[in-house]
Amino acid sequence: MFNWRKVTGWLLLVLSTAAIAEQYNLGKPASEKVIAGWDIDVRPDGLGLPKGSGSVEEGEALYDQKCANCHGSFGEGEGRWPKLAGGEDTLRDERPEKTVGSYWPYASTLWDYIHRAMPFNAPQSLATDEVYAITAYVLNLNELVDGEFVLTQDNLATIEMPNKNGFYVDNRPDVANPRCMKNCKDPESIKVIATIAGITPTDHFKHDGNDGVAYQESAVGVTATPEVVKTYQNACKMCHDTGLNDAPKTGDVAAWQKRLNQGKPAIYNNALKGINGMPAKGGRTDLSDEMVKSIVDYMLELSE
Amino acid sequence: MKIKIKAKEKDGIVKVKMLVKHPMENGRRKDAQGELIKVHHLTEVKAEHEGNVVFHGEFGMAVSKNPFMAFAFKGAKGDKLSVSSVDNQGLTGQADVIVK
Numbered sequence: 573m574f575n576w577r578k579v580t581g582w583l584l585l586v587l588s589t590a591a592i593a594e595q596y597n598l599g600k601p602a603s604e605k606v607i608a609g610w611d612i613d614v615r616p617d618g619l620g621l622p623k624g625s626g627s628v629e630e631g632e633a634l635y636d637q638k639c640a641n642c643h644g645s646f647g648e649g650e651g652r653w654p655k656l657a658g659g660e661d662t663l664r665d666e667r668p669e670k671t672v673g674s675y676w677p678y679a680s681t682l683w684d685y686i687h688r689a690m691p692f693n694a695p696q697s698l699a700t701d702e703v704y705a706i707t708a709y710v711l712n713l714n715e716l717v718d719g720e721f722v723l724t725q726d727n728l729a730t731i732e733m734p735n736k737n738g739f740y741v742d743n744r745p746d747v748a749n750p751r752c753m754k755n756c757k758d759p760e761s762i763k764v765i766a767t768i769a770g771i772t773p774t775d776h777f778k779h780d781g782n783d784g785v786a787y788q789e790s791a792v793g794v795t796a797t798p799e800v801v802k803t804y805q806n807a808c809k810m811c812h813d814t815g816l817n818d819a820p821k822t823g824d825v826a827a828w829q830k831r832l833n834q835g836k837p838a839i840y841n842n843a844l845k846g847i848n849g850m851p852a853k854g855g856r857t858d859l860s861d862e863m864v865k866s867i868v869d870y871m872l873e874l875s876e
Numbered sequence: 877m878k879i880k881i882k883a884k885e886k887d888g889i890v891k892v893k894m895l896v897k898h899p900m901e902n903g904r905r906k907d908a909q910g911e912l913i914k915v916h917h918l919t920e921v922k923a924e925h926e927g928n929v930v931f932h933g934e935f936g937m938a939v940s941k942n943p944f945m946a947f948a949f950k951g952a953k954g955d956k957l958s959v960s961s962v963d964n965q966g967l968t969g970q971a972d973v974i975v976k
Contacts, residue, residue, distance in 0.1 A: 636882070646880045646895040648944060658897075658942060715878075 612688060616678040618729035624700040625724040628717065631709025634702055638691045647671070647713040657713040663738065673714030677739050679731040683707045760797065796870040804867050807856040812871065817849035820875075828875035836872075843868050877969035883957050885975050890951040892931070895944045896921065896961055896969065902937035918943065921961045925951055931959075951975055 614620040636645070644650050647657030659669025668675075672682055687703045689695045698706070708723035716731060717723075796804075811819035820827040831839050843864050846852040853859050878897040883890055896918060903915025915937060923931035930949040951957075953975055961969040 644944075645882055645893045646944070648895060648942060 614680045614684040616680045621725040626705025627722045628708045628712040631705035635709045800866045879971040881973040883975045885953045891948045893946045900941045918963045923959045
Protein backbone atom coordinates (compact mmCIF):
# COMPACT_ATOMS: atom_id res chain seq x y z
CA MET A 573 0.00 0.00 0.00
CA PHE A 574 2.15 2.83 -1.25
CA ASN A 575 0.49 6.03 -0.44
CA TRP A 576 3.05 8.86 -0.64
CA ARG A 577 1.36 10.87 2.07
CA LYS A 578 1.42 8.01 4.45
CA VAL A 579 5.01 7.16 3.56
CA THR A 580 6.31 10.70 4.01
CA GLY A 581 4.28 10.99 7.19
CA TRP A 582 5.85 7.93 8.66
CA LEU A 583 9.25 9.01 7.43
CA LEU A 584 8.96 12.35 9.19
CA LEU A 585 7.73 10.63 12.30
CA VAL A 586 10.61 8.17 12.23
CA LEU A 587 13.17 10.95 11.60
CA SER A 588 11.83 13.20 14.32
CA THR A 589 11.57 10.29 16.73
CA ALA A 590 15.19 9.48 15.98
CA ALA A 591 16.21 13.07 16.62
CA ILE A 592 14.37 13.18 19.93
CA ALA A 593 15.83 9.86 20.93
CA GLU A 594 19.32 11.21 20.31
CA GLN A 595 18.69 14.40 22.20
CA TYR A 596 16.92 13.08 25.28
CA ASN A 597 17.74 9.41 25.07
CA LEU A 598 14.02 8.60 25.13
CA GLY A 599 12.01 6.04 23.17
CA LYS A 600 13.18 4.22 20.10
CA PRO A 601 12.56 4.56 16.36
CA ALA A 602 9.46 2.69 15.14
CA SER A 603 10.52 -0.37 13.20
CA GLU A 604 8.77 -1.47 10.01
CA LYS A 605 7.17 -4.29 11.96
CA VAL A 606 5.77 -1.87 14.54
CA ILE A 607 4.38 0.39 11.83
CA ALA A 608 2.79 -2.60 10.07
CA GLY A 609 1.01 -3.41 13.33
CA TRP A 610 -0.66 -0.01 13.32
CA ASP A 611 -1.19 0.37 9.59
CA ILE A 612 -4.25 -1.86 9.25
CA ASP A 613 -6.82 0.40 7.60
CA VAL A 614 -8.60 -0.74 4.45
CA ARG A 615 -9.87 1.64 1.80
CA PRO A 616 -13.05 1.25 -0.26
CA ASP A 617 -10.93 0.55 -3.37
CA GLY A 618 -9.34 -2.41 -1.56
CA LEU A 619 -6.06 -0.66 -0.72
CA GLY A 620 -4.65 -2.14 2.47
CA LEU A 621 -6.30 -5.54 2.18
CA PRO A 622 -3.94 -8.42 2.89
CA LYS A 623 -3.92 -11.49 0.64
CA GLY A 624 -6.52 -14.04 1.61
CA SER A 625 -9.92 -15.52 0.92
CA GLY A 626 -12.95 -16.90 2.70
CA SER A 627 -16.21 -18.49 1.60
CA VAL A 628 -19.73 -17.88 2.82
CA GLU A 629 -19.87 -21.48 4.04
CA GLU A 630 -16.72 -21.17 6.16
CA GLY A 631 -18.03 -17.86 7.37
CA GLU A 632 -21.29 -19.37 8.57
CA ALA A 633 -19.52 -21.82 10.89
CA LEU A 634 -17.28 -19.07 12.28
CA TYR A 635 -20.18 -16.65 12.60
CA ASP A 636 -22.27 -19.14 14.58
CA GLN A 637 -19.34 -19.71 16.88
CA LYS A 638 -18.04 -16.17 17.38
CA CYS A 639 -20.69 -13.65 16.34
CA ALA A 640 -24.19 -15.11 16.64
CA ASN A 641 -24.27 -14.78 20.44
CA CYS A 642 -24.69 -11.05 20.13
CA HIS A 643 -25.61 -10.36 16.52
CA GLY A 644 -28.17 -13.20 16.25
CA SER A 645 -28.16 -16.30 14.06
CA PHE A 646 -29.40 -14.35 11.04
CA GLY A 647 -27.89 -10.97 11.89
CA GLU A 648 -31.14 -9.87 13.53
CA GLY A 649 -29.32 -8.81 16.74
CA GLU A 650 -29.84 -10.39 20.16
CA GLY A 651 -31.40 -8.06 22.69
CA ARG A 652 -30.05 -4.60 22.04
CA TRP A 653 -26.86 -5.73 20.30
CA PRO A 654 -26.40 -4.35 16.79
CA LYS A 655 -28.42 -5.73 13.91
CA LEU A 656 -26.29 -6.64 10.92
CA ALA A 657 -28.95 -7.44 8.35
CA GLY A 658 -32.36 -6.20 7.29
CA GLY A 659 -33.72 -2.69 7.64
CA GLU A 660 -34.00 -2.08 3.89
CA ASP A 661 -35.82 1.16 3.02
CA THR A 662 -36.07 2.28 6.65
CA LEU A 663 -33.56 5.16 6.54
CA ARG A 664 -36.32 7.73 6.17
CA ASP A 665 -38.40 6.21 8.98
CA GLU A 666 -38.72 7.67 12.42
CA ARG A 667 -36.52 4.84 13.68
CA PRO A 668 -34.19 3.89 10.86
CA GLU A 669 -32.58 0.47 11.08
CA LYS A 670 -28.98 1.08 10.14
CA THR A 671 -27.41 -2.21 9.14
CA VAL A 672 -24.62 -3.29 6.85
CA GLY A 673 -27.10 -3.81 4.04
CA SER A 674 -29.33 -0.82 4.60
CA TYR A 675 -26.80 1.85 5.54
CA TRP A 676 -23.12 1.11 4.97
CA PRO A 677 -21.74 2.52 1.72
CA TYR A 678 -18.66 0.29 1.37
CA ALA A 679 -17.99 -3.41 1.98
CA SER A 680 -14.40 -2.58 2.93
CA THR A 681 -15.64 -1.02 6.17
CA LEU A 682 -17.08 -4.37 7.15
CA TRP A 683 -13.76 -6.11 6.63
CA ASP A 684 -11.86 -3.37 8.43
CA TYR A 685 -14.26 -3.31 11.37
CA ILE A 686 -14.31 -7.07 11.88
CA HIS A 687 -10.53 -7.21 11.56
CA ARG A 688 -9.98 -4.28 13.89
CA ALA A 689 -12.59 -4.69 16.59
CA MET A 690 -14.35 -8.06 16.51
CA PRO A 691 -15.14 -10.34 18.27
CA PHE A 692 -16.04 -7.90 21.02
CA ASN A 693 -14.29 -9.92 23.74
CA ALA A 694 -11.15 -10.69 21.72
CA PRO A 695 -10.52 -8.04 19.04
CA GLN A 696 -7.87 -8.75 16.40
CA SER A 697 -7.85 -12.44 17.31
CA LEU A 698 -9.18 -13.55 13.89
CA ALA A 699 -6.86 -14.83 11.17
CA THR A 700 -6.96 -12.98 7.84
CA ASP A 701 -8.89 -15.76 6.09
CA GLU A 702 -11.38 -15.91 8.96
CA VAL A 703 -12.06 -12.19 8.54
CA TYR A 704 -12.68 -12.76 4.81
CA ALA A 705 -15.03 -15.66 5.59
CA ILE A 706 -17.07 -13.79 8.20
CA THR A 707 -17.26 -10.71 5.97
CA ALA A 708 -18.55 -12.92 3.16
CA TYR A 709 -21.17 -14.45 5.44
CA VAL A 710 -22.42 -11.08 6.73
CA LEU A 711 -22.74 -9.94 3.10
CA ASN A 712 -24.68 -13.15 2.45
CA LEU A 713 -26.99 -12.43 5.42
CA ASN A 714 -27.76 -9.14 3.70
CA GLU A 715 -28.45 -10.99 0.45
CA LEU A 716 -25.67 -9.11 -1.32
CA VAL A 717 -23.80 -12.28 -2.32
CA ASP A 718 -25.05 -15.85 -2.84
CA GLY A 719 -24.21 -18.91 -0.76
CA GLU A 720 -21.43 -20.10 -3.07
CA PHE A 721 -19.55 -16.81 -2.94
CA VAL A 722 -15.84 -16.73 -2.05
CA LEU A 723 -14.48 -13.37 -0.95
CA THR A 724 -10.88 -12.46 -1.80
CA GLN A 725 -8.69 -9.36 -1.66
CA ASP A 726 -9.52 -8.78 -5.34
CA ASN A 727 -13.32 -8.93 -5.36
CA LEU A 728 -14.11 -7.10 -2.10
CA ALA A 729 -13.93 -3.69 -3.75
CA THR A 730 -16.28 -4.78 -6.54
CA ILE A 731 -19.22 -5.42 -4.19
CA GLU A 732 -21.87 -2.75 -4.65
CA MET A 733 -23.58 -1.75 -1.43
CA PRO A 734 -27.25 -0.71 -1.69
CA ASN A 735 -26.77 2.61 0.12
CA LYS A 736 -23.60 3.51 -1.79
CA ASN A 737 -25.10 6.75 -3.10
CA GLY A 738 -26.93 7.66 0.09
CA PHE A 739 -24.11 9.86 1.40
CA TYR A 740 -23.01 13.32 0.36
CA VAL A 741 -20.12 15.60 1.20
CA ASP A 742 -21.06 18.09 3.88
CA ASN A 743 -19.57 21.32 2.59
CA ARG A 744 -20.26 23.49 5.62
CA PRO A 745 -17.00 24.95 6.96
CA ASP A 746 -15.62 23.60 10.23
CA VAL A 747 -14.83 27.06 11.50
CA ALA A 748 -16.50 30.16 10.15
CA ASN A 749 -14.13 32.65 11.68
CA PRO A 750 -10.67 33.20 10.18
CA ARG A 751 -7.92 33.77 12.71
CA CYS A 752 -5.80 36.92 12.50
CA MET A 753 -2.13 36.06 12.51
CA LYS A 754 -0.51 39.37 11.48
CA ASN A 755 -1.39 43.04 11.06
CA CYS A 756 -4.08 42.67 13.73
CA LYS A 757 -5.95 45.30 15.71
CA ASP A 758 -5.33 46.14 19.31
CA PRO A 759 -7.31 43.42 21.17
CA GLU A 760 -8.97 46.06 23.39
CA SER A 761 -10.80 47.50 20.41
CA ILE A 762 -11.98 44.26 18.87
CA LYS A 763 -15.70 44.08 18.31
CA VAL A 764 -17.38 41.12 19.91
CA ILE A 765 -20.19 39.25 18.26
CA ALA A 766 -22.25 37.49 20.83
CA THR A 767 -24.98 34.93 20.54
CA ILE A 768 -26.67 33.09 23.35
CA ALA A 769 -24.65 30.05 22.31
CA GLY A 770 -21.31 31.72 22.82
CA ILE A 771 -19.00 34.63 22.32
CA THR A 772 -16.97 35.04 19.15
CA PRO A 773 -14.48 37.83 18.71
CA THR A 774 -14.44 38.86 15.06
CA ASP A 775 -13.20 41.71 12.94
CA HIS A 776 -9.57 41.44 13.97
CA PHE A 777 -8.27 42.99 10.79
CA LYS A 778 -7.02 46.56 10.86
CA HIS A 779 -8.01 47.54 7.35
CA ASP A 780 -11.60 48.39 6.56
CA GLY A 781 -13.99 45.84 5.21
CA ASN A 782 -15.69 42.90 6.75
CA ASP A 783 -13.01 40.23 6.28
CA GLY A 784 -13.24 38.91 9.80
CA VAL A 785 -16.98 38.43 9.92
CA ALA A 786 -18.06 35.31 8.15
CA TYR A 787 -20.82 34.23 10.47
CA GLN A 788 -23.24 36.84 11.63
CA GLU A 789 -26.56 35.08 11.49
CA SER A 790 -28.79 35.92 14.44
CA ALA A 791 -25.84 37.56 16.17
CA VAL A 792 -26.00 40.84 18.00
CA GLY A 793 -23.22 43.38 17.70
CA VAL A 794 -22.07 44.41 21.14
CA THR A 795 -19.68 47.13 22.17
CA ALA A 796 -18.65 45.51 25.45
CA THR A 797 -14.93 45.08 26.05
CA PRO A 798 -13.52 41.55 26.31
CA GLU A 799 -13.06 42.15 30.03
CA VAL A 800 -16.77 42.78 30.54
CA VAL A 801 -17.70 39.74 28.49
CA LYS A 802 -15.27 37.58 30.42
CA THR A 803 -16.53 38.81 33.78
CA TYR A 804 -20.12 38.17 32.67
CA GLN A 805 -19.17 34.62 31.82
CA ASN A 806 -17.49 34.05 35.16
CA ALA A 807 -19.89 35.84 37.45
CA CYS A 808 -23.36 36.05 35.90
CA LYS A 809 -23.74 33.48 33.15
CA MET A 810 -24.48 30.51 35.41
CA CYS A 811 -27.90 31.94 36.34
CA HIS A 812 -28.59 34.42 33.57
CA ASP A 813 -27.87 32.12 30.63
CA THR A 814 -29.98 29.32 32.04
CA GLY A 815 -32.69 31.11 33.99
CA LEU A 816 -31.61 29.41 37.23
CA ASN A 817 -33.30 30.76 40.42
CA ASP A 818 -35.82 32.58 38.21
CA ALA A 819 -33.10 34.86 36.87
CA PRO A 820 -34.19 36.76 33.73
CA LYS A 821 -32.39 35.08 30.84
CA THR A 822 -29.95 37.09 28.78
CA GLY A 823 -31.60 37.44 25.40
CA ASP A 824 -35.15 37.15 26.75
CA VAL A 825 -36.47 40.40 25.30
CA ALA A 826 -39.84 40.37 27.09
CA ALA A 827 -38.36 39.69 30.53
CA TRP A 828 -35.88 42.53 30.20
CA GLN A 829 -38.34 44.99 28.69
CA LYS A 830 -40.47 44.60 31.83
CA ARG A 831 -37.48 45.60 33.94
CA LEU A 832 -36.42 48.38 31.57
CA ASN A 833 -39.81 49.99 32.13
CA GLN A 834 -38.65 50.82 35.68
CA GLY A 835 -35.69 52.64 34.15
CA LYS A 836 -32.07 51.70 33.84
CA PRO A 837 -31.02 53.13 37.23
CA ALA A 838 -33.43 50.73 38.96
CA ILE A 839 -31.82 47.81 37.17
CA TYR A 840 -28.33 49.04 38.12
CA ASN A 841 -29.50 49.37 41.71
CA ASN A 842 -30.95 45.86 41.79
CA ALA A 843 -27.77 44.41 40.34
CA LEU A 844 -25.63 46.25 42.91
CA LYS A 845 -27.81 45.65 45.98
CA GLY A 846 -29.38 42.33 45.03
CA ILE A 847 -33.01 41.38 44.43
CA ASN A 848 -35.06 38.22 45.12
CA GLY A 849 -32.76 35.25 44.51
CA MET A 850 -29.86 37.43 43.45
CA PRO A 851 -27.34 38.52 46.09
CA ALA A 852 -25.63 41.91 45.83
CA LYS A 853 -23.48 42.02 42.67
CA GLY A 854 -24.49 38.42 42.07
CA GLY A 855 -22.39 37.41 45.06
CA ARG A 856 -19.25 38.87 43.53
CA THR A 857 -18.71 41.80 45.87
CA ASP A 858 -15.12 42.00 44.61
CA LEU A 859 -16.39 43.56 41.38
CA SER A 860 -16.38 47.34 41.05
CA ASP A 861 -19.71 49.16 40.70
CA GLU A 862 -18.59 50.30 37.26
CA MET A 863 -17.97 46.75 36.15
CA VAL A 864 -21.39 45.60 37.36
CA LYS A 865 -23.04 48.44 35.45
CA SER A 866 -21.09 47.62 32.31
CA ILE A 867 -22.23 44.02 32.56
CA VAL A 868 -25.84 45.16 32.96
CA ASP A 869 -25.41 47.29 29.82
CA TYR A 870 -23.97 44.30 28.03
CA MET A 871 -26.85 42.06 29.07
CA LEU A 872 -29.42 44.67 28.09
CA GLU A 873 -27.76 45.05 24.72
CA LEU A 874 -28.01 41.31 24.17
CA SER A 875 -31.66 41.39 25.16
CA GLU A 876 -32.89 44.20 22.94
CA MET B 877 -41.39 -14.29 1.38
CA LYS B 878 -37.92 -15.36 2.31
CA ILE B 879 -37.25 -17.98 4.97
CA LYS B 880 -33.80 -18.40 6.49
CA ILE B 881 -33.06 -21.68 8.24
CA LYS B 882 -30.20 -23.21 10.19
CA ALA B 883 -30.46 -26.87 11.21
CA LYS B 884 -27.69 -28.62 13.14
CA GLU B 885 -27.62 -32.16 14.49
CA LYS B 886 -25.92 -33.15 17.74
CA ASP B 887 -26.42 -36.46 19.63
CA GLY B 888 -29.42 -37.37 17.51
CA ILE B 889 -31.22 -34.08 18.11
CA VAL B 890 -31.60 -31.55 15.30
CA LYS B 891 -31.80 -27.99 16.52
CA VAL B 892 -33.46 -25.66 14.08
CA LYS B 893 -33.49 -21.88 14.03
CA MET B 894 -35.43 -20.02 11.41
CA LEU B 895 -36.41 -16.51 10.50
CA VAL B 896 -39.21 -15.54 8.14
CA LYS B 897 -38.81 -12.13 6.53
CA HIS B 898 -42.24 -10.63 6.88
CA PRO B 899 -43.54 -7.14 7.72
CA MET B 900 -46.18 -8.54 10.13
CA GLU B 901 -48.41 -5.48 9.93
CA ASN B 902 -51.12 -5.73 12.56
CA GLY B 903 -53.52 -3.46 10.70
CA ARG B 904 -53.62 -0.83 13.44
CA ARG B 905 -50.54 1.18 12.46
CA LYS B 906 -50.84 4.40 10.49
CA ASP B 907 -48.56 5.60 7.74
CA ALA B 908 -47.21 9.15 7.30
CA GLN B 909 -50.51 10.25 5.72
CA GLY B 910 -52.51 8.95 8.70
CA GLU B 911 -54.02 6.10 6.72
CA LEU B 912 -54.22 2.66 8.34
CA ILE B 913 -51.64 0.26 6.95
CA LYS B 914 -53.39 -2.84 5.63
CA VAL B 915 -53.21 -5.87 7.88
CA HIS B 916 -50.55 -8.27 6.62
CA HIS B 917 -49.31 -11.10 8.80
CA LEU B 918 -48.37 -14.76 8.67
CA THR B 919 -51.13 -17.21 9.39
CA GLU B 920 -49.24 -20.48 9.29
CA VAL B 921 -45.67 -21.79 9.43
CA LYS B 922 -45.03 -25.49 9.04
CA ALA B 923 -41.84 -27.59 9.02
CA GLU B 924 -41.76 -31.11 7.66
CA HIS B 925 -39.10 -33.79 8.12
CA GLU B 926 -39.34 -37.06 6.19
CA GLY B 927 -43.07 -36.59 5.72
CA ASN B 928 -43.73 -35.82 9.41
CA VAL B 929 -44.77 -32.41 10.62
CA VAL B 930 -42.20 -31.42 13.26
CA PHE B 931 -43.26 -27.81 13.74
CA HIS B 932 -46.56 -26.12 13.17
CA GLY B 933 -47.47 -22.61 14.19
CA GLU B 934 -50.58 -20.49 13.69
CA PHE B 935 -49.63 -16.84 13.67
CA GLY B 936 -51.66 -13.72 14.20
CA MET B 937 -51.15 -9.99 14.38
CA ALA B 938 -49.52 -10.14 17.82
CA VAL B 939 -46.30 -11.58 16.38
CA SER B 940 -43.45 -9.16 15.69
CA LYS B 941 -41.84 -8.29 12.37
CA ASN B 942 -39.43 -10.87 10.92
CA PRO B 943 -40.39 -13.61 13.43
CA PHE B 944 -37.60 -15.83 14.70
CA MET B 945 -38.44 -19.40 15.66
CA ALA B 946 -36.46 -22.26 17.14
CA PHE B 947 -37.35 -25.88 17.78
CA ALA B 948 -35.74 -29.33 17.98
CA PHE B 949 -36.59 -32.82 16.82
CA LYS B 950 -34.97 -36.25 16.48
CA GLY B 951 -33.13 -36.60 13.22
CA ALA B 952 -29.76 -37.14 11.54
CA LYS B 953 -27.20 -35.22 9.49
CA GLY B 954 -28.10 -35.07 5.80
CA ASP B 955 -31.85 -35.24 6.41
CA LYS B 956 -34.01 -32.84 4.51
CA LEU B 957 -36.20 -30.34 6.32
CA SER B 958 -38.72 -28.32 4.40
CA VAL B 959 -40.44 -25.25 5.77
CA SER B 960 -43.46 -23.55 4.29
CA SER B 961 -45.43 -20.48 5.29
CA VAL B 962 -48.66 -18.74 4.34
CA ASP B 963 -49.87 -15.25 5.16
CA ASN B 964 -53.30 -13.63 5.30
CA GLN B 965 -52.91 -12.16 1.82
CA GLY B 966 -52.34 -15.61 0.39
CA LEU B 967 -48.62 -15.17 -0.22
CA THR B 968 -46.56 -18.27 0.43
CA GLY B 969 -42.95 -19.04 1.21
CA GLN B 970 -41.01 -22.26 0.95
CA ALA B 971 -37.45 -23.28 1.82
CA ASP B 972 -35.56 -26.56 2.08
CA VAL B 973 -32.46 -27.17 4.12
CA ILE B 974 -30.14 -30.14 4.61
CA VAL B 975 -29.38 -30.86 8.27
CA LYS B 976 -25.70 -30.25 9.02
